[in-house]
Amino acid sequence: MISGHGGNIYELAHRIGCRPSDISDMSANVNPLGPMPELIDYLRANMSAIAALPEVDAGGIVKAFSRFYGIDPRHVMAGNGTTQLIYLIPRALGAKKALVVGPTYSDYRDACAMNQVPCDHLICREKDDFVPDMETIRKGAATADLVFLCNPNNPTGTLVKRPDIDALCRSLPDTVFVVDESYLPFAPMPADATMIGSDLPNVMVLNSMSKAFRIPGLRIGFVKTPEPLMQGLTPFALPWSVNSLAQAAVQWLMDRPEPVDRFLSSTRSILETEKTRIEEYIHQRTRIRCFPTATSFILMRLPDGLDAPTVWRHMADNRILIRDCSNFTGLSDAFIRISLKTEKENHRATELLVQLFRDHVKMGTIHEF
Numbered sequence: 001m002i003s004g005h006g007g008n009i010y011e012l013a014h015r016i017g018c019r020p021s022d023i024s025d026m027s028a029n030v031n032p033l034g035p036m037p038e039l040i041d042y043l044r045a046n047m048s049a050i051a052a053l054p055e056v057d058a059g060g061i062v063k064a065f066s067r068f069y070g071i072d073p074r075h076v077m078a079g080n081g082t083t084q085l086i087y088l089i090p091r092a093l094g095a096k097k098a099l100v101v102g103p104t105y106s107d108y109r110d111a112c113a114m115n116q117v118p119c120d121h122l123i124c125r126e127k128d129d130f131v132p133d134m135e136t137i138r139k140g141a142a143t144a145d146l147v148f149l150c151n152p153n154n155p156t157g158t159l160v161k162r163p164d165i166d167a168l169c170r171s172l173p174d175t176v177f178v179v180d181e182s183y184l185p186f187a188p189m190p191a192d193a194t195m196i197g198s199d200l201p202n203v204m205v206l207n208s209m210s211k212a213f214r215i216p217g218l219r220i221g222f223v224k225t226p227e228p229l230m231q232g233l234t235p236f237a238l239p240w241s242v243n244s245l246a247q248a249a250v251q252w253l254m255d256r257p258e259p260v261d262r263f264l265s266s267t268r269s270i271l272e273t274e275k276t277r278i279e280e281y282i283h284q285r286t287r288i289r290c291f292p293t294a295t296s297f298i299l300m301r302l303p304d305g306l307d308a309p310t311v312w313r314h315m316a317d318n319r320i321l322i323r324d325c326s327n328f329t330g331l332s333d334a335f336i337r338i339s340l341k342t343e344k345e346n347h348r349a350t351e352l353l354v355q356l357f358r359d360h361v362k363m364g365t366i367h368e369f
């Protein structure tokens with residue numbers, strides 16, 4: 001649904017009286033390097049594409065995407081971001097009961113609510129760093145016909161290994177598993193973790209172009225789904241749901257596997273360096289806890305006496321937008337999420353966090369150690 005997301009730089013800009021572009025948006029989990037400059041040049045040169053209707057079923061980019069991943073195009077559908085597909089799935093499958101493995105992205109729950117599908121949450125334990133326990137999921141999923149599993153997960157950053165997901169899906173053949181891999185390109189060795197090549201009949205994989213290529217404004221995502229489930233989705237496909245510029249962008253990206261691979265590899269290596277640096281910096285100076293993450297954002301637990309709205313306000317006053325995680329089912333106002341940006345922006349954000357921590361120690365609202 002409309003509320004419950006990060007990334008509202010417009011509202012913050014209005015509130016503090018600056019331009020949206022003056023804000024460092026560390027609430028939206030998009031590639032700190034992207035978009036690829038050559039892609040922007042290409043789109044600029046092809047703006048005239050908007051003068052014609054796009055391909056009605058986005059068939060050309062479905063083929064290009066399938067070639068890129070070595071999968072059958074008959075098993076792929078494009079959408080106006082994965083968001084359109086997330087909201088489509090519970091309705092198109094006629095799901096009776098869903099399970100959401102959390103704490104996680106709220107749209108799975110909202111998509112179920114919008115389609116009157118009862119939905120339970122299975123909340124992973126903080127003491128396990130929110131790493132899902134597959135046996136607990138298996139038991140919880142036994143009464144559901146639809147399970148949402150975000151991998152790597154937003155906002156916890158946990159990554160479940162492919163063999164574990166595979167075994168889970170095999171153990172419950174009558175349950176449909178939707179594996180959301182929107183953040184997988186940021187994880188180490190994504191090719192080893194993806195379920196996109198799986199031929200299991202009960203697995204759907206979501207793939208977003210928004211995060212990895214930093215083109216969330218274009219709105220493009222895909223679902224890879226086996227034949228019997230695709231038959232359920234097809235009658236609900238909307239005409240022209242991927243616009244002309246978005247189709248041009250996907251075609252350009254998917255036709256360039258080598259530069260794309262280099263771009264994503266350098267993204268991963270920068271993220272690794274930045275994650276280590278930030279975690280060490282915060283760990284040495286504060287009692288803010290950074291959870292291990294396989295992706296481009298870090299979930300943090302604040303010490304007692306410091307809450308997420310306070311940190312959010314402090315950062316916002318300094319034109320940095322972070323994610324207050326209070327409204328994630330299974331989290332509380334003790335959690336924030338910071339999405340990594342350039343080294344300079346990351347450094348400034350972590351300095352501000354440390355400063356706020358020290359101010360609160362001085363005020364006596366939190367203990368130093």
Ligand SMILES: Cc1ncc(COP(=O)(O)O)c(C=O)c1O
Pocket residue numbers: 080081082083084105150154180182207208209210211216219220221
């Ligand atoms: C886990 C996850 N999946 C899907 C989406 C939706 O992405 P899009 O509709 O841009 O593909 C988001 C957006 O934040 C997300 O965090």
